[in-house]
Amino acid sequence: MIGAEYIAEFLARVGSDRVFLLTGGACAFMIDAVGRHPELSYTCFQHEQSAAMAADAVWRTGRKVGVSMATSGPGATNLITGIACSYFDSIPSLHITGQVNQREGSAYHGANVRQSGFQETKIVDMVRPITKYAVMVRSGEELRQELAKAYSIAVSGRMGPVLIDVPMDIQQIEIVGEMLLPPFVPPADEDVFDAVCALGATLSAARRPIVLWGGGIGLAGVQAEVAHWLEQAKVPFVSSWAGLTYFDHDHPGFLGQIGVYGNRGANFVLQNADTVIVLGSRLDNRQRSGNARNFAIGATVHVVDVDEEELKKYVNDGYRTSQVDFRLLPKVLAALPPASPDPEWSNYAGEMKQQYYGRETSTSAARLNSLSPYDVVRRINASIADDAIVIGDTGAALCWLHQAFKVKDHMLFTAGGNSPMGYALPAAIGAKLTAPNRQIVSYNGDGGFQLNLQELQTVKSRNLDIAIVIMNNGSYGIIKQFQDSYLGSRYDASRDGYSAPDFGLIAQAYGLEYMRVEHLEQITPALFQGKAIIIDVVLSENTLIEPKLEMGRPINDQFPYLDAAAYAEGNKFVDYERPARLKDLVRSSS
Structure with missing residues (x-):
């Protein structure tokens, strides 16, 4: 050869x-x-x-x-x-x-x-x-x-x-010699003992424990074993965005996803825990906020990760750490002592879930008499197959998707760390070619979609039945919301100067079906079956991400702000002082 x-x-x-x-x-x-x-x-x-x-x-x-x-x-x-x-x-x-x-x-x-x-x-x-x-x-x-x-x-x-x-x-050049193939490297058993001892000590002292489920669990292929352990241990858990795809969201212990755009109840429970066990998540600033000192201030945080370099980050934070090959994580969890959370803690976690999980609403859409993006996501969720693959792009559309979508046997993923505009369409093509018998949904904002819309030709030429959803608010909505908070609602380059094509004409040019959606009833299972289609969902340009954290605040104090009584109810075990809003400080200083 x-x-x-x-x-x-x-x-x-x-x-x-x-x-x-x-x-x-x-x-x-x-x-x-x-x-x-x-x-x-x-x-x-x-x-x-x-x-x-x-x-x-x-x-x-x-x-x-x-x-x-x-x-x-x-x-x-x-x-x-x-x-x-x-x-x-x-x-x-x-x-x-x-x-x-x-x-x-x-x-x-x-x-x-x-x-x-x-x-x-x-x-x-x-x-x-x-x-x-x-x-x-x-x-x-x-x-x-x-x-x-x-x-x-x-x-x-x-x-x-x-x-x-x-x-x-x-x-x-002519190649001389036999084919060299990569060797299989089995996990090393010596990692288990140290991790069991360290995690066992952390869990034994916990009365208000919570687990943060990260993407590393699914990447190692041990999600079923971890979900079973959580159910047996009766420890509540929350998830990062990267982890959301790897378990059934009807799991009794699941409270929601956490972070800047997280579920209010999930954020409250994590912030009020006395023990946070982090499994395979890097705790970036969209999880802890830009000020990590506001994260779980009353808790012992124990991070388990495969990457030694990641664990070094937490030395100055005072976190406990364990390096584990995650293929061995089920062995570690099985060897841990039983958890013994206080009944009051379990009741509180259940109350926060009942009050906030699955109850995302858009007050901005209601005020504007526009479609709620959360209702749209839930309608899509109910219209697709239970094992459909949904790929998110970035920006406000991605936040709405992760806030409202519930995984059954679905796959739900995005390029969360890099989070580039234009990811969802080519990734959907890769997913469809890899899993041709599953429904594929590419979920985009109008801005991000334009970066790789030329791949509609790939969809057409390969005859790929991909449903392409565009949450069309005619702007870069996530940037507009930032400008509302900190830049006096001056919409330079997010609305002013920004433009988008007529996506119906784009669909026609590529020979694809098109549906303009202005009412929820237009979203039906038939849209997602057996064809390539652009589903253009029309939203108000002033539709907000709700809830969303503003700078300088702990993740349990998101905008739109709860009244003092509801905030105190959420912070039942740890007192989080509410700082002044940054934009109010800017106004007072000017």
């Missing part, structure tokens, strides 16, 4: 049988080899960014490594945003780029040469901060070694993307 054929055979052997790509001269030999391989297929995208985002969706949907392929220079650099999505969310993916012949490259002519070959770009240096491993191979033997090494790195430990840069001469 030549190098390009070796790459194709490697992909077939590891089960990554579909490649997402956009062609180019420096990757043409590899694409030719993929096209000729009887066990592989490829999908042409209109932009390399979309190909990388589709590859990101493959693991989330089908638990196999997604692959993108691109040419040198702009083709390779266009992958970067999609690669970052996988890196920040710990998703394994493999990105293979073509590179100029080594004898034409700057390394051959001198390290200080800016560019020697046509479209030559040092992509390895560019992506190194957002990959677990990136390398340019320089010989046939390096190609054999590095493919297996990179793939193994992608799927081990805290998973993530890798990139292999392959010069054109290596694509054409």
